[in-house]
Amino acid sequence: MKLGSLELASPFILSPMESVSDAAHRRLCWSLGAGFTWTEMIRARGLVRNNKSTIDLIDSFDGDVPTGVQLMVVNEVELEEALTNLDTLAASTHPHFKNLRAVDLNFGCPSPEVIKIGAGPALLKRKNKLRAIFEVLRAWKGRTSLPIGAVTAKIRLGLNRPEMDQKVYLPIVELANELLDGLTVHARHAREESSTPAHWEAIAEVKARATIPIIGNGDVMSLDSAQRLLQHCDGVMIARGAIRSPWIFRELTGRGSGQPTLAELDAAESEWRRRATELNSKPKFFEWHAEGFNRMRARLSGKPMTGADLPATEHMR
Numbered sequence: 015m016k017l018g019s020l021e022l023a024s025p026f027i028l029s030p031m032e033s034v035s036d037a038a039h040r041r042l043c044w045s046l047g048a049g050f051t052w053t054e055m056i057r058a059r060g061l062v063r064n065n066k067s068t069i070d071l072i073d074s075f076d077g078d079v080p081t082g083v084q085l086m087v088v089n090e091v092e093l094e095e096a097l098t099n100l101d102t103l104a105a106s107t108h109p110h111f112k113n114l115r116a117v118d119l120n121f122g123c124p125s126p127e128v129i130k131i132g133a134g135p136a137l138l139k140r141k142n143k144l145r146a147i148f149e150v151l152r153a154w155k156g157r158t159s160l161p162i163g164a165v166t167a168k169i170r171l172g173l174n175r176p177e178m179d180q181k182v183y184l185p186i187v188e189l190a191n192e193l194l195d196g197l198t199v200h201a202r203h204a205r206e207e208s209s210t211p212a213h214w215e216a217i218a219e220v221k222a223r224a225t226i227p228i229i230g231n232g233d234v235m236s237l238d239s240a241q242r243l244l245q246h247c248d249g250v251m252i253a254r255g256a257i258r259s260p261w262i263f264r265e266l267t268g269r270g271s272g273q274p275t276l277a278e279l280d281a282a283e284s285e286w287r288r289r290a291t292e293l294n295s296k297p298k299f300f301e302w303h304a305e306g307f308n309r310m311r312a313r314l315s316g317k318p319m320t321g322a323d324l325p326a327t328e329h330m331r
């Protein structure tokens with residue numbers, strides 16, 4: 015699959031995931047077949063203010079693993095400042111930023127904090143504002159010294175049911191055709207929980223109007239669901255399926271089982287821990303993945319599990 019000037023080794027993309035997508039986890043998913051990976055959502059305001067804990071999340075040290083940064087912005091001015099600062103940081107004290115290959119904008123985070131400030135899905139129906147934001151991103155792509163191959167956006171179908179019914183997502187496709195290199199569609203509105211089945215028919219509707227690659231997202235948990243969704247779009251983004259088992263990428267790329275053996279799991283965990291320690295991953299990533307590896311181990315060894323088959327802190331953007 016091609017995204018802008020990036021040639022992806024597979025059309026299966028690891029989602030941006032808060033508290034999950036550190037550099038060590040991205041490498042694990044990439045080594046198993048993910049064609050592209052994203053950092054978790056980064057607040058553009060934190061980047062503008064040189065907030066250290068925000069900047070630490072842009073951890074693209076690893077030149078082998080194709081990685082993009084996902085930003086959450088309130089408006090085009092903030093985006094311009096954030097991108098300018100990214101260039102400055104990449105040129106000076108933070109050489110690890112040099113590996114960023116793409117920038118994505120988040121228009122899907124359902125957090126009330128984000129919606130209250132008019133960001134994320136609150137922007138979906140504001141076509142003029144979106145145009146201004148996309149134009150800033152496009153212009154920056156043309157001048158940055160970073161090796162950016164693609165600029166994209168990840169949208170939901172609307173802030174709520176009425177917006178989804180009005181199909182506010184369709185005019186965004188026209189804008190994206192003109193100004194972006196790809197569009198990811200998380201096929202739910204922002205008030206819907208992960209238990210509501212994703213509306214894949216909307217992905218097909220978007221694809222029918224698109225001249226750029228469309229990445230479908232929502233409910234891909236297996237080879238069968240990935241193949242069915244791929245009939246409607248160019249690539250597939252996977253979040254919970256990769257939490258459940260990063261080996262899903264091995265299954266999707268036809269290289270083996272979607273579940274590791276216990277020996278593979280042990281090796282992957284110690285390699286993950288070694289890298290996360292070396293790269294100074296934040297404690298939240300250690301907490302998440304310790305729980306995640308334990309759940310996988312319990313599942314593989316047939317031990318009874320309590321609660322859902324996903325970490326308890328699961329939330330959706």
Ligand SMILES: Cc1cc2nc3c(=O)[nH]c(=O)nc-3n(C[C@H](O)[C@H](O)[C@H](O)COP(=O)(O)O)c2cc1C
Pocket residue numbers: 029030031032033034053054055084120122123168200231232233234251252253254255327328329330331
């Ligand atoms: C733990 C977790 C963290 C997430 N963080 C983000 C994020 O930072 N940015 C984003 O765009 N989506 C985020 N999402 C949403 C996913 O990217 C994806 O859109 C959603 O989970 C639907 O895909 P799935 O059915 O494959 O899980 C997150 C999801 C989960 C489960």
